[in-house]
Amino acid sequence: xxxxxxxxxxxxxxxxxxxxxxxxxxxxxxxxxxxxxxxxxxxxxxxxxxxxxxxxxxxxxxxxxxxxxxxxxxxxxxxxxxxxxxxxxxxxxxxxxxxxxxxxxxxxxxxxxxxxxxxxxxxxxxxxxxxxxxxxxxxxxxxxxxxxxxxxxxxxxxxxxxxxxxxxxxxxxxxxxxxxxxxxxxxxxxxxxxxxxxxxxxxxxxxxxxxxxxxxxxxxxxxxxxxxxxxxxxxxxxxxxxxxxxxxxxxxxxxxxxxxxxxxxxxxxxxxxxxxxxxxxxxxxxxxxxxxxxxxx
Numbered sequence: 001x002x003x004x005x006x007x008x009x010x011x012x013x014x015x016x017x018x019x020x021x022x023x024x025x026x027x028x029x030x031x032x033x034x035x036x037x038x039x040x041x042x043x044x045x046x047x048x049x050x051x052x053x054x055x056x057x058x059x060x061x062x063x064x065x066x067x068x069x070x071x072x073x074x075x076x077x078x079x080x081x082x083x084x085x086x087x088x089x090x091x092x093x094x095x096x097x098x099x100x101x102x103x104x105x106x107x108x109x110x111x112x113x114x115x116x117x118x119x120x121x122x123x124x125x126x127x128x129x130x131x132x133x134x135x136x137x138x139x140x141x142x143x144x145x146x147x148x149x150x151x152x153x154x155x156x157x158x159x160x161x162x163x164x165x166x167x168x169x170x171x172x173x174x175x176x177x178x179x180x181x182x183x184x185x186x187x188x189x190x191x192x193x194x195x196x197x198x199x200x201x202x203x204x205x206x207x208x209x210x211x212x213x214x215x216x217x218x219x220x221x222x223x224x225x226x227x228x229x230x231x232x233x234x235x236x237x238x239x240x241x242x243x244x245x246x247x248x249x250x251x252x253x254x255x256x257x258x259x260x261x262x263x264x265x266x267x268x269x270x271x272x273x274x275x276x277x278x279x280x281x282x283x284x285x286x287x288x289x290x291x292x293x294x295x296x297x
Contacts, residue, residue, distance in 0.1 A: 001240040003297035005273060005290055006194040006233070007106075007201050008243065009075065009138070011068065012208025014250020014263035015042045015055045021256035023219040031231045032268065040266055041253075052274040055264030057282045058249045062088060065260045068208070069093045071248030071283060072137035076201075077104035078287035092134045101137060106287040107145035107201065113295055115198040120190055122150045122160035125175060138203045152176050158189045163204055165229050183225045187232020194241055198294055211251030214258045234270070242271030242293075246286055 016022040024040045036053050038044040046053040058066040060074060062082040067090040073081035079100050082088055093101060102108075110117040119142045135143075142149060150160035152175060155167065162170060165186045170178040181189075194200045210218045233243060245268040250261035267286065269277045276293045280286060 001238065002198065003272065003294060004194055004198050004241050005200070005294060006190065006241060006243045007199070007286075007290065008245045009072070009201065009203045010207055010245065010247050011072075011203065011205035012211045012249060012251030012260065013247040014058075014253040014261050014265050015040060015044070016250065016253030016261070016263055017042055022253045023216065023223055023255060024253050027220055027223045029223060029227050029230060031227050031234060035234070035270065036268070040268075042263065047278050048274065050271065050274055052267065052269040052277050054267045054278070054280060056246075056267045056280055056285075058247070058265050059262055060282055060284060062086070064088045065262060066249035067091075067260060068248055069097055069137060073097045073100055074284040075246060075248055075286055076106050076137060076141055077101060078106070078284055078291070079104050080284045093137050093140060097137070098140055101140045102144045104287075105141040105144040106290060107141045107147060107199075109287075109291055110199050110294060111145045111147060113291075115294055116196070117145065117199040118147060118150075118193065118197050118201070120150065120161050120193050120200050120202040122152060122155040122162055124152055124170070124173075136203075138201065141201070152178065158185075159193065161186050161190050161193075161202055164206055165204060165225055183228040184232035184235075187229040187234075188236045191233050191236035191241070195238065199290070207247075207252035211253075211255065211260075212258055214255045216255055219252065219255060237271065240272065242269060242273035244269050244273070244277070244286070244290065246283065248283065 018025045018041050036046045060080050060082045067088040069089040070081040107117045154160040165183050166180050247265040250263035
């Protein structure tokens with residue numbers, strides 16, 4: 001069975017202190033904590049043949065607070081976008097970052113190497129009819145690779161996962177009728193996609209939204225959802241699949257601030273690829289490690 005990787009990018013998901021402002025300390029993600037044997041907080045380290053948890057650097061030697069456009073570019077290209085710009089850029093990538101993505105997108109690199117790579121998130125038809133022409137780093141990564149976008153029709157066939165995991169934000173909206181799914185089932189759908197590809201990328205930016213809103217109840221609801229999501233993924237994994245979980249910067253782990261943090265972000269690896277990631281120290285080393293593992297396997 002050929003080695004494969006499912007990379008789950010959780011926006012704004014850092015490793016914070018063990019205090020009341022950190023929902024990952026107060027409530028946590030039991031499915032992952034049971035497997036890893038530790039809480040997802042600053043200082044927790046796990047390194048076995050089947051599981052790794054490390055806190056890795058998202059600042060990359062540049063003063064200031066890490067932001068989304070540069071952090072995501074670094075994470076998904078293997079290039080230090082912060083250093084190349086000289087600052088941390090929020091929100092959407094500018095022309096300089098887009099050029100980096102167009103050349104070094106992990107989806108593009110793997111596709112060029114003859115590997116099956118895909119973005120599991122579904123788009124709506126309305127997304128491409130927007131007047132503004134701003135796209136996320138992940139969307140630019142898909143464009144750079146020249147691979148198909150997954151759309152609502154794919155979602156309704158359970159061959160895609162929406163960014164909020166459960167599809168709740170699509171219910172009642174214009175377009176094809178969408179009903180919510182249990183996060184456990186969404187996890188199994190995602191793992192099924194991974195079963196037919198060498199590399200799958202999935203993005204969820206809900207933790208960053210919750211962190212900015214400092215909404216404790218929303219954080220608790222999200223963690224319950226995330227726990228069932230990961231339970232579904234773990235229940236459906238085959239022996240060749242490795243799940244890699246990482247982020248671009250901290251935020252969710254400190255609901256006392258509402259701002260991004262300088263905290264390290266988790267690198268969690270579950271599966272046979274775990275030993276290959278034990279030396280990763282920074283977010284710009286994740287993509288190159290994924291690529292090396294898959295091309296050498």
